[in-house]
Amino acid sequence: MTKFISTLSKILGISAFYHDSAATITIDGKIIAAVQEERFTRLKHTAKFPVNAIKYCLEESGLSIDELDAVVFYDKPLLKFERLLQTYYSFAPKGLISFLKAIPIWVNEKLFLKKLIFDGLKDVESYNKKRVNLLFSDHHLSHVASTYYASPFDNAAILTIDGVGEWCTASISHGKGKEITVLKEMNFPHSLGLLYS
Numbered sequence: 001m002t003k004f005i006s007t008l009s010k011i012l013g014i015s016a017f018y019h020d021s022a023a024t025i026t027i028d029g030k031i032i033a034a035v036q037e038e039r040f041t042r043l044k045h046t047a048k049f050p051v052n053a054i055k056y057c058l059e060e061s062g063l064s065i066d067e068l069d070a071v072v073f074y075d076k077p078l079l080k081f082e083r084l085l086q087t088y089y090s091f092a093p094k095g096l097i098s099f100l101k102a103i104p105i106w107v108n109e110k111l112f113l114k115k116l117i118f119d120g121l122k123d124v125e126s127y128n129k130k131r132v133n134l135l136f137s138d139h140h141l142s143h144v145a146s147t148y149y150a151s152p153f154d155n156a157a158i159l160t161i162d163g164v165g166e167w168c169t170a171s172i173s174h175g176k177g178k179e180i181t182v183l184k185e186m187n188f189p190h191s192l193g194l195l196y197s
Helices: 049-060 077-090 098-110 110-122 139-148 192-196
Strands: 002-005 011-013 022-027 029-036 068-073 134-136 153-163 168-176 180-187
Touching: 011 049, 022 049, 029 049, 049 110, 068 110, 077 134, 110 134, 139 153, 139 168, 139 180, 168 192
Parallel strands: 011 068, 068 134
Antiparallel strands: 002 180, 011 022, 022 029, 153 168, 168 180
16 A cells, blocks of 8 residues: 655646657646647657647746746656566567667666756756756556546545556555555556557
């Protein structure tokens, strides 16, 4: 059982480097702005760092990067990398072609996500890197928090079903007040989302 309590007030959420890059700004749990990068670039499902989406969200909120309590990325890349390595190892040599395609991307980009995010934020505006509180949330907790905290409910059961995050593929949580408690998770390779896709 995992507990999460939201105490931050000015948060920039970022989704990037996989598909459908986007940004959102919340202040005291209220969504001020949220938009996908493709709305500005006209590149469907773009995975690029959402520079334009972040600029828009900052403008709408009237905040600068230095004024944010946190910048949050929607998953933990090192845990995801661990899953990939364990999966490839378990099915070797069958997955060799897929492994040879995936690993260079991870070695060149995704293992250095912190640097990519800091560099991307420089393209948005100049900021004091020491003031940026960069956080990485569990993938499914990101799904849970984005729906529960934006909902009108103060007490809710929350179900997520996805392909796969780091390890989790589905979860059942309970939201009460500012607290979310993850009650149960289903982990990879078991996945209703992957079966569906």
